[in-house]
Amino acid sequence: MTSSAHSPRFAELLPAYALGALDGDELRDLAAHLAAGCPACESELRRLAAEVEDLAAAAAEPPESLAAAAPEILDGVKRRLLAELPRLPRAPRVPGESSPAAEGSSPAPPAAFPSPPPPAHGTRPVRAVRTARSARRWAPLAAAAVLALVAVWGLVRQAGMGTEIERLRGESRQLAARAAAAERQAALAQAESLRLARTISILAAPGVQSVRLAGMGTSHAAAGRTYVDVADRQAVFYASGLPALGPDKTYQLWYLDDQDHPTSAGVFEVDARGKAALVVDQPLPVERIQAWAVTVEPRGGRPQPTGPMALAG
C-alpha cells in the first residue's frame, strides 16, 4: 500500500491515533500517510479530536480520594501562580503599544537635551553682587567681569554649538516621526476597538448560531467558524491554518442561499500564523443561508467565486 492513497485501513487506525494508542508499523504508516496530506483523514481526525476532548471533559472530576482536598489544592496553586506571574519573563504586546523599534529609539529625553546655557552660571554672581550693600560701587566692574566671563563661555561653547544644533534637529525630526507614528497607531487602535465592539455585539447576541467550516484541498489543515447573529443579520468569521497567499491573491468569504447561489461576504487576508477574522456587517438573509465557503480569488475579490475552495461548512 502506498502511503498517500486513502484506504479503509487508514480510516480504521484513526480512532486509536486520536487517542494516542497507535504504535509500531501502524503508527509509522499512518503518520507518513497524514504527512503526505489526506483531506478525508484530516477531517475525520478533527472530528475524533473533538471526541477525545469530550472524553477529557467527562473525566474532569476529582476522584473521590481527592475530592475533599480539592478546594485547598486549588487555592494553594492559585496563590502560587499569581505570585509567580509578575516574575515571568513575558512581555505580551497589546495592539497600539509601541513597537520594539520605537522603544529602542527613545532614550530618556531630559538627558538628551543640552544643559541650559549662560544664565545658570551668570545670574548667581549678579544676584550676589546686588545683595551685598558694601560692594555697591563695585557693581559696574563686577557686571563687566560677568559679561566678560559670559563672552568667554560663549566662545568656548560656540565650537560645540554646531553639532548641538544638528543633534537638536535630528531629535526634533525623530520626535515628529514618533508623533506621526503614535497618531497612526491611535487611528488603528480606534478602528480595532470599533471592530471589536462589532464582534462582541454579534458574539453576545441572543440566539447566535455557530457554523464550523472544514478545510478543503490544499487548505485541508485549515479550519473556520462563522457566528451568525440571527436577530441583527450580521456575522463574524474566524479562520486558522490557512496558507499565506501571493500578493495578487486574496481569500473571499461567501454564503450560499437555498438555491446554492453564492454571495460575497467580503475579502480578508491571513496573518503570519495563518489566522484571520472578518466582521460581516452587510445585512444577511439569515433564514436563507444554507452554507458558508471561502475561495481563493484574484486581489480585490470577484462578484462570483472563480478560484479553488479553501473552507466550506
Add this chain to the structure above:
Amino acid sequence: MRDEGHGTLGMQTQELEDSFLIGRISAGDQEAFARFYDLHSPAVLGLVARVLGARGEAEEVLQEVFLQVWRQSDRYEAARSTPRGWLLMLARSRALDRLRRRDARGRHELEAATDAAFPRLVSPLGTRRLEDVERREQILTALNLLSPEQRRCIELAFFEGLTHTQIAERLEAPLGTVKSRILLGMNKLRQALDTRP
C-alpha cells in the same frame, strides 16, 4: 452543518466568556487569568488527578498547565476548539508526560487503579456550571453504552497513555482484540454523541 456542540445558549455564553478571557490573558491581564483559573481549575485538577492519582503530582501538574496557559494563550486557535477543550487537552498531555517520566511505574498502577476511570454518573463536585454538567452527563451516558471491555481499553489509552500493544500486555488479551475494542468503542461513542441536540 450547524455546529452540534454549540446549539444551546448556555454553551455559547460559557464559550464566549472563555474566548474573551483567553484574549485578555494573551494581553497580559492577570485578573482575566485569575477568573479563567477559577472557572476551569476544578476540571483540570479532576482530570490530572485521575491520570496521576497522587496528590502532590496532580498539584504540580495543575500549576504547570496554568503556567502554560499564561505563557502560550496566543497559541489557542478559536477555529479549532473551545478554550475549555484546548485547556483540557493541554492538561491531559502534561499529565501523561508526567506519568511517563515516573520512575516507579508499579507504584502508580497500584495507586491509580481505583481512580483512573471515567467517573460514575453522580452529582458533580468539580464542575459547577449547568452547561458543563449537562454536557458531562451526555458523555457519561454515552460511555455507558460501551461494553466494559471496550471502555477499559479506551480508559487505559486515555488515562495512562498506553498503546495498543501495551494494553494487550496489561489485559493479557490478543492485540487484534484490543484494536477492535478501541475502534468499535470510539465509533459507538461518536454515534451517541453525534445525536446530541
